[in-house]
Amino acid sequence: MTYKVPVRDMQFVMNDVLDFPSHYQNLPEGENATPDMVDAILEESAKFAENVLEPLNQTGDLVGCQFDEGEVTTPPGFKEAYHQYVENGWPALAASESIGGQGLPRSLNLITNEALVSSNHAWSLYATVSVGAVETILAHGAEDTLRFLPKLVEGAWAGTMCLTESHSGSDLGLLRTKAKPNGDGSYKISGSKVFISGGEHDHTDNIIHIVLARLPDAPAGVKGISLFIIPKFKVNSDGSLGDKNGVSCGSIEEKMGIHGNVTCVMNFDEAEGYLIGAPHKGMSCMFTFINESRLLVSQHAQGHIEASFQNALAYAQERLQMRAPVRKLKDKSADPIIVHPDVRRMLLTQKAFSEGARMLTYYCAQQVDITHSQGSVEEKHNAETQLALLTPIAKGFISEVSQEATGYGVQILGGHGFICESGQEQHCRDTRITTIYEGTTGIQGLDLLGRKILLSGGEVMQPFVQKIQAFCAQNVGNNLVAQLERSLYKLLELTDVIAGKADKNPDEVNAVGVDYLMFAGYTFMAYFWARAALVAENTINEGSEDIDFYQAKLATAKFYFSKLLPRTATLELTIKAGAEDLMRIDDDAFSF
């Protein structure tokens, strides 16, 4: 394993492409996020990831989590690493000072998360789920639920999100967990949840579950769901730990990947819980948590591409096999495989996706900062609208290309990639969950195309599309920008085509949702690569000392436009083909 946190590349996105220094200056909570402070944070998070987390990654995969009569043991070193993480103050980094946080911008949570995921995805989940729990309580919780915050912010307690039940996954409207009022403002909650990441472990003294359940008088479906806090141990009004609550872990799952992160069946047996938000309005509160998590997942997917790329690149530079048309190592019997165009095609695909995804997620992180800032209503609305559009794309698109890109990470190593020791196959297995958890790609496609774009009559696209159009207008004559403009034009045209067809046939939306999401993903990533290319070109023209670095960025952008963006040509055809050929076979006549 050769993973190094790509601090230089992160700084390129932050400083050269997305101008985080100005962005932070404009945020009230940005005043502490000086360039020096940000660099120090990146460097420290890199040390922690490389020195503490990465060495635990492969054993975590191998040993996994153990379950014994309701108790969960995480892999060797995970608990100690978590305590070190807490001692270093990481959980509180981007929480408000009012709740015990360090008051830095929220984007730094997302930005530092990449290193945690690349080095140890399974471990990172123990640390990051809590952040969403904090945000949800902070946004929607009543006064008396705020007592859970300080320990969560500090990392002394951990959080979870409990949505799924065995018969209710993508369709949360079906869920059955029940909540009965106790009369004192608290509730008794009973039911069983599955696929709960970090549902039980011994890293922390308490675990705070954020749980969806139904009140007795609840309407059927998603409009009858309420949100509750259910602690593993009850919490006294002074914040001290009380009695054990009616919460237990029934079993844990054997999974394809992220073995080091425990996935629990959680049973709530008349557990005491506390309402968050209004009765029956749980889904809209939960979306605070879900949207936060979806952006994190886009980074899980990106983190695996990056780590897989680095390992594959190191191998490709060392492994001698076959000759280049012009011999490179004349004194050796073969050249390093990086000379072979097909190997470079795979490496560049990994590189273009990892760095392109980083630009997209960092851009989203900026919008998250703005939605939480003291800025104008208009600014915040603009940022929220962009996040509404970009969150399903970042989650769906990056998680899908992560499957392909980590596959290349195995392929470049050939047979050695299939062997566990190389670490490459673990990235494939670990990233496999990213197209599933926090909503499958199909659900992201429905959310993007149905719930967001078509329901708003396309309005949700406006702020970001206008931004791209303005960029194109400012850079007329550039070849990459011209390609971007054509792709954006096509995207808007297809949006109209689909809207017209969906009016007549509701199946059209789900039929083309994923293809449409991917088309948008390729186009929007092209926007960021075009920006990066212009920055690189300018920097080279200005006579940068680091010319190789910027040349590589420019070359990767050109590769993206000539080898990856053309995938929209196929997507255009399959989108236009629509629902018809998907619906011909009767449900029961599908057979083998």
Added chain:
Amino acid sequence: MTYKVPVRDMQFVMNDVLDFPSHYQNLPEGENATPDMVDAILEESAKFAENVLEPLNQTGDLVGCQFDEGEVTTPPGFKEAYHQYVENGWPALAASESIGGQGLPRSLNLITNEALVSSNHAWSLYATVSVGAVETILAHGAEDTLRFLPKLVEGAWAGTMCLTESHSGSDLGLLRTKAKPNGDGSYKISGSKVFISGGEHDHTDNIIHIVLARLPDAPAGVKGISLFIIPKFKVNSDGSLGDKNGVSCGSIEEKMGIHGNVTCVMNFDEAEGYLIGAPHKGMSCMFTFINESRLLVSQHAQGHIEASFQNALAYAQERLQMRAPVRKLKDKSADPIIVHPDVRRMLLTQKAFSEGARMLTYYCAQQVDITHSQGSVEEKHNAETQLALLTPIAKGFISEVSQEATGYGVQILGGHGFICESGQEQHCRDTRITTIYEGTTGIQGLDLLGRKILLSGGEVMQPFVQKIQAFCAQNVGNNLVAQLERSLYKLLELTDVIAGKADKNPDEVNAVGVDYLMFAGYTFMAYFWARAALVAENTINEGSEDIDFYQAKLATAKFYFSKLLPRTATLELTIKAGAEDLMRIDDDAFSF
């Protein structure tokens, strides 16, 4: 797990599409392969796969192989299943009667292999590698090596292929294993081989290794490689077992998948071996084995798509989640997920690839029959030429789409697909090796485009392309056929474009080899789907009783043409983009 061997679908390909009954009638060794006999073979192999192999598949994955001081133990039940397989006479099915076989056509080996792979890929490898060893000895071995055949044919001994060394994978020219003549016609062979499937186990009394090594006076590179038989136990002239040979298993690998199949480091320490074929001509002899194996791998990849599809389909028909635009189950709170277009998109992709791949591999199997038949030189040359073209495509294309298709098998089950119990993630892990072993997809692309098409000036394409053109000419006016014709035209046009560019820049071949292979794969699979569609249409028009079955075939063909064949649009663009944007970054400037 719901796997059933799709006998009806196999019969559709054999009887309705590819007219195996006539094909077998025209083969001298086909006289025993009457339709009744073929049906009985399919039914028996289905029983063995479903009742014996499938129940061992998940435990095989979980337990894997054990290594202890040179001895290998395969998973519980594997050895017993192998003995049952031998007792039933399966290894001898398609071997000539002259060497103790049953004399049936070789295609039946390939056809019955699908069920073995779908039910238990890891196990199947113990049985099938031996067939390639038999073919290789039969084709190239001298008189005194024929003594190894009867036991191999019977299955009492197993075979392996030993090519790769730790520093020599895709580039076999680098291999170092040495062979010294003993003066009595035998050789002493020393060296170490890696990634040897079934290199050591206790299923059989002896293991016959087919090994590449260098003679003392050998030229460097691939032109200095010779081929040897090295038995684990020496064999006396009467065929009885002699002394232990200098062959040992040094260690076994921990892999991403096919855990039940042991992957060995094999050490040869002055092991006694016997030359196959002429000195220094080992690579061309080995290609008998390699080509045989590549076709088998295309079936490994197809077998996983089929099994994953069946399991996903059963889930999609049962799992209730969300509503169809028009409610299907009015008395339930949700509809089965097969009503949702995006789920159908994934299922149909699996179905179209599995059945399309079956047509392609069965067609190749017919050509294998012809190359071994007593037919005219011209007929055999035609079949050999078609196999030269189609083998890298079947291997490369089907193994690549198997990654995507088995991914959908996980995705359709959502979180449940990520859990080991569903069996779906094992198909992803097991099929991952298919793009690697017997030559990576990059190597298949080079073989197809460089070694076959460009070197022959396109001649290797003629017999198969003419066949497609004749089919198109006979079916003018059919919409699918018109699309096929355009795609074929484009393929030929791109071949010329690449030939022109490759003359000036040798990097072009490797730069577009994989994309070209995929373009050819999509086009040739379209040919088989067009044939299947016409057959289905005719059968429906004739008033078949099994109308649902044929309607489903027609619908799947239409899906293939509207949703999968359009991928050639992107491939055309990336092929035309060529090498330029792959080669911009200096090898050492690639960094992170």
